[in-house]
Amino acid sequence: MSQSGIASDVAAASLQFAPDLLVPVFPGPAALLDGQGQILLANDAARPLLDALGQGLLPALAAAIDTALDQGGARQERADVPGPRGGAAVQVTLLPVGGAASRQDRRLLLLGRDATLERNLIQALMQSRQLFKDLVTCSTDFAWETKADGRLGFVSPRGALGFTARELEGRPARELMAADSPETPAPSLLPFEAQQPLDDVEIFLVRKDGSVGCFEVSCLPVRDAAGAWGGARGVARDVTDARARVDALRRAHKQLNTLANTDGLTGLLNRRAFLEELDKRLVRHRRNRLRGTLIYFDLDNFKKVNDVHGHQAGDEVLKGVAVAVRKTLRVVDLASRIGGDEFLVWLEETGRESAESIAARLHEAARELDREYGAPGFPLGFSIGIVFSCLAAAEGAEGLIARADEAMYTAKKGGKGRSFIAPLPDDEAVK
Template structure:
């Protein structure tokens, strides 16, 4: 029986020492007892560097994973970086030797997590500008507006449209037009706060949700953006492209039911800005209803 146990242990160690996954055993206090050599590749630690140390030295939790579970978590590497690992944990039978009570298998899933993140980014953002696409903008705004309702704080929305964007494209080319669209987001973010939500919701139409911002404050932000864009000069074929924006501003009200309703109120104000001559800001207070005719091209 002893010989069979020794052969079984030898097979286990042979397996543990030749797989990419990191196999560890833990004692009752969550300290490493055995660490397979593959820890060097995944974590940068030699096995003897981890022996006797608690699992929480490399994981965000102070507790060991529960037996019979598979969890995904980040692990801290020796050089201070973090990697994603899938951890499969099982209980060891009593008397397994050296006081081990758990065996954990760490599998590196960092590449999969990067792919998931990339796919999520592609699904939620506009590929040209990096802003949220319309669907994701509406979803994120819906979450923020629910928080607004609970906290009874003001929240406003800007709806911006590039003035005569087709003419700019026709004169300077689509490459210049694309750069103008990128600058709306890139330059705008230098003016906006980190908590403000930016979305490209149409061809040359952008929306910005401003949490904890009244209509009056949002109007000042819109005016700051307007003057910032007016001063920009975008290198283009055959010259330098300049552009202006018209902006409508609306504030969330408790009786509104959806983000789309808030967008409609801002759209009404945007039309008022267009009809006032473009390159200006109008709030919903000055809208007086959507005009019967679109502004001249």
Template sequence: MEQGNQTEIKMAKAELTQSPGARAGLSASTALARYPGPVLVLTEAKTFEALNAEGEALAEALAKPFGGAIASVLVELATTTEATGEAVSEKISMPAEAENPGQWLDAILVPQSDGETLILCRDITLDVNVRSALVESRQRYKDLVEVAGDFAWETDVAGVFTFISAEEALGFNAKELIGVNPETLLAHPAVSTALPFQPDDVVLNEELWLNHADGHPLCIMVSALPLYDGLGRRVGSRGMCRDISVQRLRDDILSRSRMRDRVVSYIVDTFRSKERPEDMLHTAVTSIGRALEIQGCDIYIRTSDGELSRADGFGSAAGEHDWTQNVLDHIEDETTFEGELDGYKVLATTTEFHHRGNGALILLRPPEEPWTEEDRALVEALREPLGSALAHITEQRKLEELSRIDELTGLLNRRAFNDDLDARIGRSVRRGRSGALIYVDLDNFKQVNDTHGHETGDEVLKTLAGILHQSIREYDLAARLGGDEFAVWLDDTDQTIALGRGKNIVSACNDLKEFSGSEDEPLGVSVGIAVYSPTSEETLEGLVARADQAMYEAKRGGKGQATIAKPAKSE
């Protein structure tokens, strides 16, 4: 991973100093250049170099007097990452200038093995400002609630109102409440405890729910004390009421908001803690499923062909259903869907990144458990964080795919081929089916480069890659191992089929003769074939060695032919 990071950084540096035409082929550095935020490299000399346009602006700012303190913080963090070998994240605040209101950045510093540090920044100014505005709004709301008007009251020995201090209380005119027993105003008449309107002793700040004049319940805080005459006889009660419905509603909203924030923050934090896209998706879908206590949760990601493909799921009801595609089609146009389908309560929405849909979330519950406003709010709050995560996963997959491909031929490179070949052999053993490894090496290729130049040599390599690609099935593997060496893996193939396929490759490569360096040394291929038996217990290294040996036997036998390797010794 570190070597890959170094390569991307070096390519990005080179791209910034090359012409646009020269930069066009640098796929990995293009991904860094398109990163939605400043990207810098802190060199061993403790200087900042930009890897994209936003990075240039940040590097310029760090070079200014006001940027010195921030630069020092980044250098100190880089020293920490270099010591621990682990990436760190830090929020930094860029000071305001005459035409710049200031900016907040989330900087992730990743140490490199060559002593440099990669710095990826994300603009979180909006998040900080929104959070600040929310805090200010909450404080203002609290102040308004605390100065809300109260009303005083008195009841007689029978417990009915005899006095109301305000002109209006609970939505009633004060005169309408005189003679009314507070018990008749209870929003929940089943309450069995003694009401504070007829207390036996002092009552402070007791809460109960009373109906407003229009019928909706209000949360009222009551403080009261009993009244006695000169002879000590109970004559009634006196107290104060305060409508705290708004405060209770606010507390409820804040509580649910905090819960949403915790769930969203947890999911986002887990994304950052995972390296593999599959782990990121699984953590997200599991966290959402558990937070909402649902039967099923599925995440879909938009593929390169524009379709939504299921990426992961959670719960017993997760997976494709007969109605899934209809729901996906609906939310493409309407953003959200809610309804009952096939015995499930379904809630679905799209995920967004930069205001463009890049995935979908489908949630399922039993029909007797309806979706609540809190559920809907949480799903809505997840749309953008999930969209951002899916965008990151998509870009990471692109980079991973680029790292697996030979740039010249478009075939797998050696590392990717060996990784996939190891997995294919394991599958061959589990399924009890044989396969075949074919090594292909160009004959007299050096003469082509010597006579016609390396451009013609590259054309030969690309032509051979096309021949191999046409010679295999969609699920087989083809790779350029390096130089003029190629390899093919054929699933579910015996010796007869493998030899026939090898001979076809040799025959198809007759078209390469037009590139020959000379008539005496015609261009062609030699093919070595090793058939793998799932019962042989042969290692990957042993299989490769047999195929390589068979290829050299084909060369020693006159070139331009296919040779089958002897079976593995353990068979």
């Protein structure tokens, strides 16, 4: 009910009941004052209000009483009465009664209504709005809202991306997006035009200085009472630095993983990593009835390279072997330097013909290395042992390597610079 409506109702009641009869039965604070503002009559509910008034704690109400007695008109004023838990709020109506022309003869009826709940609700709303404003203002994020035409209708007061809020308001939000690229991919659903709620969508925006930043955006669509889409609103959090740190950690982890799994000189897999991966391959091959080939080879007369040309030349030879192996193998194959001048190669799903072809290429690579680093009378070459994985028996990586090592020494005993292919049982003959 409006204040004027309350005053009218109270006025009507005062005409039907004498003030001295109304005050004791009134459901809220009620009192009758004389022309000097002195209390003639009051109910118990009015005592806290009148005590605060007498102590000078309600100057606005005191001024309203003085004006009502002077001018004779009805007045309304809210009084906040001190007390526990924030005290009480009272909506006070002041009604002159008796029709006296002078203040000395005038009487004033004071009637109150508890308005504490209304006051608390309004304060809570104001505090909530202020809390939201403070959080948005002091955070590194920015809040925004777009209209149905895709233009920004609101941006946090502090602005964003190096722009002031005024510079951004009215600007098409799409203009802030970085060009779509592998480094700055655009999301499939643009938050500024969201038709549904979106959480933590990663987008790349262009700052005023031209730099590109990465932001995580959460948003909601804005719809009218009829359900028609009218834009979107949300918050954006600058995660550029955090993303850079994560990328750096990923690169560092990748580097550490590489160091842990590869030979430091050649970049091929080390023995441990090769064994782990080979065991996995063997399990899969047996399950799918597939065969693979393991090649074990070492360098003949490698010690002479170190003796004649020095250890640096020896390192260059080992690196050259790694280069030759990479050129020879497919992506699915594996290669490892397992120590010194010994190497392992795993060929996925291969037979005798492929194994012989690879061995021939390795021998050719060895001849090229010999021309550059070989010692007179001691040709640089490879002794190569070749074995095929078993299908009938469960054989692990260590067992397969042991057979390949034996095949390699068989080749070396045959005169070095040779290959030897170990046979399988008749029922597992390799074509």
